[in-house]
Amino acid sequence: MEADKGLSRLHRHEMEMMLALNSLEQATGRKMAGEVIFPHTGRDGVRHGRMAFEKMQRLLAPVEQMCAGSEEFRDICDQFGKHKRALGETWREKLAIDAQARALWRPLEDELLRLVNAVSSREVQRSLKNTESLSEAADYIVWSIFLFTLGVLAFLLVLLLLLRRDLLRPLVRIAGNLSRLRDGMRPEPIPAVRITELQEVVDIVPDIGGYLGSLRERSCRLEEEKDAYARMSLTDSLTGIPNRRALDMRLADLAELRQAASLIMLDVDLFKIYNDTLGHQEGDSCLRRVAQAMRDGLRGGDHELFRYGGEEFAVVLDGVSPEHALQVAERLRQTVEQLGIPHPGSPAGHVTLSLGVAAVEVLTPETLPRLLEAADSALYSAKEHGRNRAHLAGELVKKSACLAAGDRL
Structure with a gap:
């Protein structure tokens, strides 16, 4: 029960730490600690072990250093430190708790082995004494x-067989099952024994196995829930498409690859008026329809x-020319x-988009801010020139024929 409660608390604090890191990243606009989902299996092969704990401490060290020298984000940093x-x-x-559990296993296994050795030693010593006493009396009454002697030997043989069947063999099987449970394997069935106290021990072994199995299932479910929360942190709840944090991670990955990339920044024209006129529910429905249509x-897999954020969207195009991105x-x-x-x-009487397009031949961590700035500037240029158009950074793109004829916007 203590191990189960400890594991639940640990997962809860891990989720709180993930939320604190998300808040810190959104506030600073920087990637603080690489993969937010902490690996829980260290080089020692133990989940939530000491080496995994030390690895988690190293992952969070850069965040602590940033917080130590920053007064701007003091409140968020304090929350991060608390979590x-x-x-x-x-x-x-x-x-x-894990150390206590391991400590509880060792005395039980040692005691069982000691009991097996003690019983075997006493029976052998008793047999030798009986044999010696019979040998001394053989000089007087040989036949x-x-x-x-034959009777005694037969009796001892039967006794040893009974002991082996009812005591030694169950003890060995119990010790083997405890070892299997320790290694995460199912216990083997043990036939009923005639010794009541020993039968009670035999009956307890499956209960221990069931408890450990239940504990492992709970641990797996908690891991799955944690993974689901991690995926949710990268998805926009309204439209179902990847969110701003997923965009930052995608651009950072492309920057590490150092190859050509294009970025389209776009938003819904005059969306505030749409919201104020028709209400936020209609505004949310509009955003969902626009997102679904664009998706x-x-x-192709490279788009x-x-x-x-808000009514703004972005499209990342991997390894395409500026002209292709504009198309x-x-x-x-x-x-x-x-x-x-x-x-x-x-x-225009209906919902339209303004779009800004920017491209770089080689995207790197150094050129990434300039790509974002260029796409954003192109978007504002499209708005300044009448909206409902796409604008390539540094060049005004002509409107489509149906709009150019009337020049309505």
Whole structure:
């Protein structure tokens, strides 16, 4: 029970630490500790063991250093420190509980082995004494002692067989089952024994196995729940597409690969007026329809759609030319326009998009901020020139023919 409670507390504090790290990353705009999901199996092969604990401490060291020299994020850093201390204390409690569990196994196994050795030694000594006493009396009554000796030997043989069947063999099997349980294996069935006290020990072994199995199942379920929460932290709850944090991770991964990449920044035109006029529920429905249409309109595994925040979205294109990226942006603009979602505050009368496109030949951690800035500037340029258009960084893209004729925006 203590091990189960300790493990539950440990997982809860791990989730709180993940949330604290998410808040810190969103506030600073930096990636603090690499993979947020801590590995719990160290080089010693023990889940939540001491080496895994030390590895977790090393992962969080850069975050502590950043917090130590920052006053701007003091409140968030204080929360981070509070959760880290709670996680450390819970982890140490878990290590202590595991150590107690291992300590409880050793005396039981040693006692069983000692009992087996003691019983075997006493029976052998008793046999030798009986044999010696019979040998001394053999000089006086040869035939009687001979027959008596045969009887005694037969009796001892039967006794040893009974002891082996009812005592030694069950003890050996119990010790073997305890070893199997310790290694995470199922216990083997043990036939009923005639010694009541020993039968009670035999009956307890399956209960121990069932408890350990239940404990392992609970641990697996907690791990699955933790993985599900981790996936949820990368998904936008409204639209079901990857969120801003997933975008940052994707761009960071591409920067490490050092290859060509393009970025499309886009948002829904005059969306505040849409929300104020029709209400937030209609606004949420509009965003879901726009996101679904854009996701369906993107083709190929190298085009990824993210929700940047509010009515803003972003598309990452891996290894494509600026012209190709511009074509994708125009296709997205047309896709949303063709939805024909009524917009009472738009000159076009329906929901439209403005898009900014930027590209780099080699994306690196150094050029990543400039790529984001260029795409954002292109987006604002598209808005300044009338909205409902795609704009390549440094170049104004002509509107589609249907819009250019009337120049309605």
